[in-house]
Amino acid sequence: METRKNSTTKMQIACAIIFITFTYVYLAYYQADVLAVAQHVLSGGMTDYSYAFAPFLITLVFFLLQVGAYALTRVKRRFHGLTYFPSFLFLAMITDIPNNIDVHHSLGAWWVVIPLGLILWGGIMWVARQLEPMETEPHSYGWFSRYMWLNILQMLVMAILVIFISSSDRLFHERMKMEHLMKEKQYEKALQVGRNSLQTDSSLTMLRIASLNETGNLGSQLFTYPLIGGSKAMMPDSVTVKALMWKAPKWMQKPSSWMQQHHLKYRIPADYQLCALL
Numbered sequence: 001m002e003t004r005k006n007s008t009t010k011m012q013i014a015c016a017i018i019f020i021t022f023t024y025v026y027l028a029y030y031q032a033d034v035l036a037v038a039q040h041v042l043s044g045g046m047t048d049y050s051y052a053f054a055p056f057l058i059t060l061v062f063f064l065l066q067v068g069a070y071a072l073t074r075v076k077r078r079f080h081g082l083t084y085f086p087s088f089l090f091l092a093m094i095t096d097i098p099n100n101i102d103v104h105h106s107l108g109a110w111w112v113v114i115p116l117g118l119i120l121w122g123g124i125m126w127v128a129r130q131l132e133p134m135e136t137e138p139h140s141y142g143w144f145s146r147y148m149w150l151n152i153l154q155m156l157v158m159a160i161l162v163i164f165i166s167s168s169d170r171l172f173h174e175r176m177k178m179e180h181l182m183k184e185k186q187y188e189k190a191l192q193v194g195r196n197s198l199q200t201d202s203s204l205t206m207l208r209i210a211s212l213n214e215t216g217n218l219g220s221q222l223f224t225y226p227l228i229g230g231s232k233a234m235m236p237d238s239v240t241v242k243a244l245m246w247k248a249p250k251w252m253q254k255p256s257s258w259m260q261q262h263h264l265k266y267r268i269p270a271d272y273q274l275c276a277l278l
Helices: 002-030 033-042 054-074 080-094 110-134 148-167 172-183 189-191 202-215 218-224 230-234 256-262 271-278
Strands: none
Touching: 002 033, 002 054, 002 080, 002 148, 033 054, 054 080, 054 110, 054 189, 080 110, 080 148, 148 256, 172 189, 172 202, 189 202, 202 230, 202 271, 218 271
């Protein structure tokens, strides 16, 4: 009995380690910039995403959600890994961020997916709880028991599903990474984002041109990057060429109505004007 109890405890610890490690790494190193733009847009630019504190806090909240799910279901053997399902479900929801979040942001299908998912999960957990007293004892215990690998498999499947469901557009991730670095005035580092990629879009082109201008390398390095959109991609138009977090300098913005009435324009740097003619 003591051996079985220790084996169950080890399995639960393993599941907790997998969840905490995956969630923190996933948030801190893969979805950080996307979450940053989501917070920026949803708050109207009033708040900034904490790259250091937010992943830890979100991971803690979702782990506490699992603790609550386990306390509610008391499933602790073959299907213990499924007590993490609500946490993985909400993790997928908050990282399923559309590329056009500045134009349209809502929960979309999640209004239906979350209730149905939780209802289905609740039914499965109820069945699992009823079956636990009838389960046969495993032939092995500890870190290499059958229960251990069954639960680890459940955790891995849910983690993979989160990755597939969440925002995974590489260009969108690169744009948000660049904008974060440009906000911090780290233009050299921003230029290294996607440096060897041949794919780009108009907004990414604009960000790279702006960073090259800030580093004084616009004329010498412009054509070392993939470009798209022609001269129109050199200035944001808030439609196809735009920045979601980085605030462009005034001379890159459209003149105000007062300036237009008085036939005034911002002075554009000479390098910009020359490169626009190439």
